[in-house]
Amino acid sequence: QSALTQPASVSGSPGQSITISCTGTISDVGDYNLVSWYQQHPGKVPRLMIYEDYKRPSGVSNRFSGSKSGNTASLTISGLQAEDEGDYYCCSYAGSITAWVFGGGTKLTVV
Amino acid sequence: EVQLVDSGGGLVQPGGSLRLSCAASGFNFFTYSMNWVRQAPGKGLEWVSYISSSSDTIFYADSVKGRFTISRDNAKNSLYLQLNSLRAEDTAVYYCARDAAYAFEVWGQGTMVTVSS
Numbered sequence: 001q002s003a004l005t006q007p008a009s010v011s012g013s014p015g016q017s018i019t020i021s022c023t024g025t026i027s028d029v030g031d032y033n034l035v036s037w038y039q040q041h042p043g044k045v046p047r048l049m050i051y052e053d054y055k056r057p058s059g060v061s062n063r064f065s066g067s068k069s070g071n072t073a074s075l076t077i078s079g080l081q082a083e084d085e086g087d088y089y090c091c092s093y094a095g096s097i098t099a100w101v102f103g104g105g106t107k108l109t110v111v
Numbered sequence: 112e113v114q115l116v117d118s119g120g121g122l123v124q125p126g127g128s129l130r131l132s133c134a135a136s137g138f139n140f141f142t143y144s145m146n147w148v149r150q151a152p153g154k155g156l157e158w159v160s161y162i163s164s165s166s167d168t169i170f171y172a173d174s175v176k177g178r179f180t181i182s183r184d185n186a187k188n189s190l191y192l193q194l195n196s197l198r199a200e201d202t203a204v205y206y207c208a209r210d211a212a213y214a215f216e217v218w219g220q221g222t223m224v225t226v227s228s
């Protein structure tokens with residue numbers, strides 16, 4: 001069982017928007033502004049999409065946005081494209097004892 | 112070009128040992144904290160270990176504490192992970208990852224570790 005809870009799957013049509021939730025606790029997501037999101041295509045290396053809850057690394061499309069409320073973080077992808085299909089993982093820093101915790105991952109299907 | 116190249120994986124028997132390496136290039140390795148993250152076949156990502164730029168701070172996941180040892184050689188731009196007392200559940204692709212703002216900013220291509228008799 002993963003420390004952070006994500007839906008197993010979400011789907012959307014091209015052009016639509018989807019949101020993936022990531023629920024943690026007051027000891028991780030709720031305690032630090034350090035949630036990050038990763039995209040992984042099948043057989044590929046994970047790619048950082050969002051860090052510090054909502055910041056986008058250079059080169060990441062502004063169609064990807066992050067937010068947080070309490071113990072739940074969210075990744076929203078607007079204007080869905082076929083290339084967005086893949087697995088998405090959230091991750092939160094959780095202090096010096098636990099360090100980092102990941103969500104179980106969400107499979108995004110663009111139908 | 113910023114690059115991390117993982118190596119050292121392979122097939123090992125339960126109880127055996129392995130040493131993974133990560134060669135860094137294209138950036139000032141000595142200024143960055145580094146991590147190891149693993150992914151079991153068909154499963155999600157799991158953080159394994161962290162080491163600060165000067166090696167003065169080290170963290171381990173509970174699942175590997177006491178069995179794995181992270182280290183680095185800044186003169187060689189290299190990160191290491193010593194895996195001892197390996198178990199079947201350690202079977203995974205192991206990635207080294209550069210730390211930035213408590214996120215895993217740059218990833219190696221991964222190296223596969225298979226623990227099986």
